[in-house]
Amino acid sequence: MNESLSHIFVDALLINNFVLCVFLGMCSFIGLSGKFSTAWRMGVSVMFVIIVSSILAYGTNILLVRFHAEYLRIITYIVIIASTVQLTEMFIKKNSPSLFRAMGVYLPLITTNCAVLAVPLFQTSRNYNFIQSVVFAIAASGGYTMAIVILSLVRERVELSDVPNLAKGTALTLILAAILSMAFMGFGGMGNGE
């Protein structure tokens, strides 16, 4: 595996956007994108958790391979993520109690955000080295933040328009996400023709 850093970055950020093209982190993407203010905060916390846990997971994986305990990979990764989330929770609670209240149940739920678990798994299966892993984590989480922020802005606009009662809620959000996802498919041409 010898991908250039810029290729990894653009690929994870746009071409294979974690939310809109690979379908990771859907629950929070749909549940927390109602308001711009919550959406970007969620995005930033997820970014923080992903980057920290990706670095920790890289180190842990070296140990696991050394001791031939690869079968423990899923379990160790989830423990790393859960502790990082706990750390973030304590940090936010200390620094911004209002944000802590706004995030509510979704903060502990970052643990069960698939995007967070997927980054360490992908970086392991693609054999990225340390720098590549960090770039991949930044780009993937940046892609998540970008997608959730864009969707929240669109949803704030749609709030004001007259939609059929039946479609209000999740169904409408999914249709908006479909249109966004189609827009992101346009980036497909930027890769090496895949």
Added chain:
Amino acid sequence: MDQPVSCHPATPQQSTPEQTMTAFTAGLWKQNPVFVMVLGMCPTLAITNSVRNAIAMGLATTFVMASANGFISLIRKLVPKQVRIATYILMIATSVTIVDYLVKAISIPVYKALGAFIPLIVSNCLTLERAESYAGRNPIFKSILDGLGMGLGFTFALTCLGTVREVLGAGTFLGFPLFGPNFEPWVLFLLPPGGFITLAMWLLTFTLWRERAAKRKKAREAAEQIAVEAA
């Protein structure tokens, strides 16, 4: 299910056979994880581009949920309340590791098609939600049944989505061509936007059904009211 939030129920309830059956059937239709609770969206959208993958994913999740629910229910009285979520996740991760190796042993093509989404069952909100709201406070047999029911309901929903996407997107069902050679497949449905649109349409359909049913019920009650007044 409506018991108060507590890890240590005061008195073990004697459950009737009907209640045990409800634990199983609730997940199939009334509380369908995808169409009603809207949980576990990632595999629902990502793995449903063919019926075969959808069924395989659904069964893998069913197995994880049944075994994780069983383990969790078994140790529910030993776990202190503060660390229960972490314990649940460890239990789920263990079951997922088992499934990961099982699928690899059974079929390599399926394993490759499901890709990263088997390890990602750990972070499927559905498994943790059932652990927290059901297995953590119910006896082992009922918890396993609940896991099975929810898992099969999940499989059903995935198959619904997979059918629409495969038939429209590739013109096949389980790999068998349905239409003649002149059929022009609607490839969009195999691509990510198709997943979002299909799920949105299914949700709309189910909302419509539920609203119609509610309306009919209301009309029936009104008719009964009139009948009572007339009498």
